[in-house]
Amino acid sequence: MQQLQKLLDFYINSSIHVGLSVYALVRMTGFLFQITAIDDCALFGFFGTIVGYNFVKYDALARIQKLEMRTELKAIAGLSFLSFLAAGYCFIHLEKHTKIIAFVFLILTLLYTLPFFPNRKNARNWAGVKIYIVALCWVGVTLFLPIVDAGIPFTTLVFLVALQRFLLIFVLILIFEIIDLKVDDPNLKTVPQQIGVRRTKIVGSLLLLGFLLLEFLESPLQYSALFLKLGIAFTVWLFLVFSTEKRSKYYTSFWAESIPILWWGLLLFFS
Known part of the structure; x- marks a missing residue:
């Protein structure tokens, strides 16, 4: 072991x-x-x-x-x-x-x-x-x-995917910043250091909502992709909600960072 x-x-x-x-x-x-x-x-x-x-x-x-x-x-x-x-x-x-x-x-x-x-x-x-x-x-x-x-030309779809991916990665980093709150240098002024853990979770939740709403800007709307992103967003949200300074390093460094791998695997499985 x-x-x-x-x-x-x-x-x-x-x-x-x-x-x-x-x-x-x-x-x-x-x-x-x-x-x-x-x-x-x-x-x-x-x-x-x-x-x-x-x-x-x-x-x-x-x-x-x-x-x-x-x-x-x-x-x-x-x-x-x-x-x-x-x-x-x-x-x-x-x-x-x-x-x-x-x-x-x-x-x-x-x-x-x-x-x-x-x-x-x-x-x-x-x-x-x-x-x-x-x-x-x-x-x-x-x-x-x-x-x-x-x-491939930079179409509207490319920028929509870019914005979605940026929001998702941003929220994942927020989870890291909450976990690392005790060890981070105060001068870094991370989001939790500036607005607190509770407000950071609220901000992260709103960003995940934006991540989902951007899906409705795609034309035509693909319901299979929407449901898959809904599942991923909910998973990230759970990690965000239950993140605390007392969590072990595996909470983020292994499990949270596994989400992109899970997303890709589910995309292949349901395609």
Whole structure:
């Protein structure tokens, strides 16, 4: 049992799970817009997420705190290096315009982590900015990247899906911010820090309502997609309502981050 626990912790700490969530959303984009040649984008999203998230999580520990490299950290560093090579291989096979989009989100990731300006902290520590950068990167990588790579025009439907996905990711991040309320730096000024947990849950609930209402703007309305999104929104809402500072890390890092994977699986099952 202890070995399984260590394996699960490594799976989460090495960002493989969040990488699979990104992979699932890219695949969903391929399904929704009938993109057949999407393997390179999906794998680039998967491996790039592992590299990006591990860089964000462990860069400060390695550069500033000079943390001793434990066995797990060495394994994560090795996995990140291999993922970097795999992401680079996939990047080569992307279209020219897609590479530009990917480079833009790389800059956002670096800006999120590294202090580029004198006497300034990185974007991660800019008050209230973190949640928007993360949600925007998720939408960019999981939607805009495969759309541009396939040469699909930016129609109203694309922007509706983008807004829906942004709202859903935003609410998922709110759940993380509630759980991390005790450990987050007060200077981050996360949503729960500024308006409190109760109001954060109200805001999240309203955003999920907006997520559903946007579905009615699609023409023609697809009831199967509506019911599926209703189920996903209700699942996210339950996670939001029952989120507290006392929840374990698995509540968000495993279960909440499994929602995109669940969404993709249900989409395939009912299609």
